Amino acid sequence: MTALRASHLPDALRNEMARLKGAGHPLLPLGGGADGKAPLLRSWASPGLTLSQILAPMHRTGSQAYGVRLDGLAVIDCDCDDPDLVAQMEARFGCSPVHVKTPRGRHLYYRAAGAMPNLRGEGLPVDSKTGARSYVVGPLSCRPDGGFYEPVKGLLGKDDLPTLHAPSKPVSAPIPTGQRHVELVKEAMRMVEFVSDDKELEANLAGIRDEWCADPATMPDSELRDIAGWAWKCRLNNSVYKGRDSAFPMQRRSLDALRDKPNGADAIALLVTLEDQHGHSPGKRFPLDFAAMRSAGLLNLSVPRLRAARRLLEDVGLLRLASKHRAGSKKQTFVLTRMPASLSEAEIPLLRSRVVRGEGRGRVYSYL
CATH class of the missing domain: 1.10.10 (Arc Repressor Mutant, subunit A)
Incomplete structure (x- = not known):
């Protein structure tokens, strides 16, 4: 219970986390990385985290940020808080009753129903996120740089969310031992354009390994670090393959x-x-x-x-x-x-x- 008495955490933040946890939303502690958005736990994809387990690392590091895992949820993450862009997204996916203003833009919450569209691929400054392997920074979080996540419409866990329909893409589990590296490379390339840095990508891969891979204890963190570093380098070099939308260099x-x-x-x-x-x-x-x-x-x-x-x-x-x-x-x-x-x-x-x-x-x- 020591973590619940962490004095540096505002009462409003602790109460919001407790409310969301009570409403059945899996949470995870954030605070790593340069922007404070990376998970503080390696096995953050585990569904069994208690509120104390979430608050304890936040207390140790002085973090005031947590994540909402998107189990059954979908988030349209707009990079800018442009009313026209938000209206365009809601015209396409339906009105969201829950909006959270982020330091750069806005989160629109929905119930998930399958894979998400690639809005970046359409040239829009919007990320689409869903699934147990994904998360967003939760309402009332405050990053080390002062960036605040302000609820501006509705309450997550209280207001009914409409379903965001998308083509389903079932996930097979567990991933066999002989296929783990190849499958994690594929997952890294799918996620690399939707994370902030290679540390966040490595944390996501650790969650996939721990939750979906057979015998995860035999797959070291160093292997995940190498995969994440390689995928991030591909992103920086603009060499992420996108089918016929890909570019290739000419001397x-x-x-x-x-x-x-x-x-x-x-x-x-x-x-x-x-x-x-x-x-x-x-x-x-x-x-x-x-x-x-x-x-x-x-x-x-x-x-x-x-x-x-x-x-x-x-x-x-x-x-x-x-x-x-x-x-x-x-x-x-x-x-x-x-x-x-x-x-x-x-x-x-x-x-x-x-x-x-x-x-x-x-x-x-x-x-x-």
């Missing part, structure tokens, strides 16, 4: 090496196509079947023009022959390569002459 110096050369435009078209199809896997070997590429609608150039374009890509060091043709058993394969970052514009013609003479082909420029 400007590669284009410079091809411009103003015979068949240069064809070579650029071929290079873009190859980067689109194979550039996401560095070192990937692939055959070049120009007839098949034309049939698939990837390029409409004639086969002779495509062969000339391929030769130019090889000449300037952007494509390397990886394996030769073996009659009846193996097609020749190629690898995309990159020009060295230190190459100056004046050195591009020299590079081409060296490669044409066969000096260092695929050795200096390959990133295998």
Whole structure:
């Protein structure tokens, strides 16, 4: 009962947490990370946390923030408190009787009914969250930077919430031991654009491991830390794969090496196509079947023009022959390569002459 007498916690905050806990909403203590929004418990996804277990780490750390786990709940999290944006969301999902004003925007609460739409993918400054693996900062919380979560309409746990309908996506559990790493990588990439930092993502993954994975004690925190760090780096590098909405990089110096050369435009078209199809896997070997590429609608150039374009890509060091043709058993394969970052514009013609003479082909420029 010591945690219940924590003097630094405002009475209104403790009373609100007790009320929500009594209404059946799972809560978790927050206060970690730079913004104070990361969980203070590793196994925060456990459904059995008592109010004392939630308040105790808040008391130890001086935190005045807690989270509401979204078991059976859905939250539309607007990044800005724009009345037009809020009206747009309520016109789409129905009016929410519970609004909480956040330091940046607004939380709209609903009852969940399946997976959530990807509103970020639609270009909206809105996150959609639901499920036992997700949480939002609870009403009356105050972050270390002074950010306050103010209830401005209704009360969670008292007002009836409408259902936010979305396509269902059942979750299978437990995740078998041999599949845990791969499944957690997939979960990390699904969540990485909806968390504040890699620490929050790591905490989410810990909850998934503890609640959904078989034999969670044999999966160390260091493995989760590595997964979260890798996924966060992908987000920072803008390399989170989004299907046909994804972007892929092109070296400007590669284009410079091809411009103003015979068949240069064809070579650029071929290079873009190859980067689109194979550039996401560095070192990937692939055959070049120009007839098949034309049939698939990837390029409409004639086969002779495509062969000339391929030769130019090889000449300037952007494509390397990886394996030769073996009659009846193996097609020749190629690898995309990159020009060295230190190459100056004046050195591009020299590079081409060296490669044409066969000096260092695929050795200096390959990133295998």
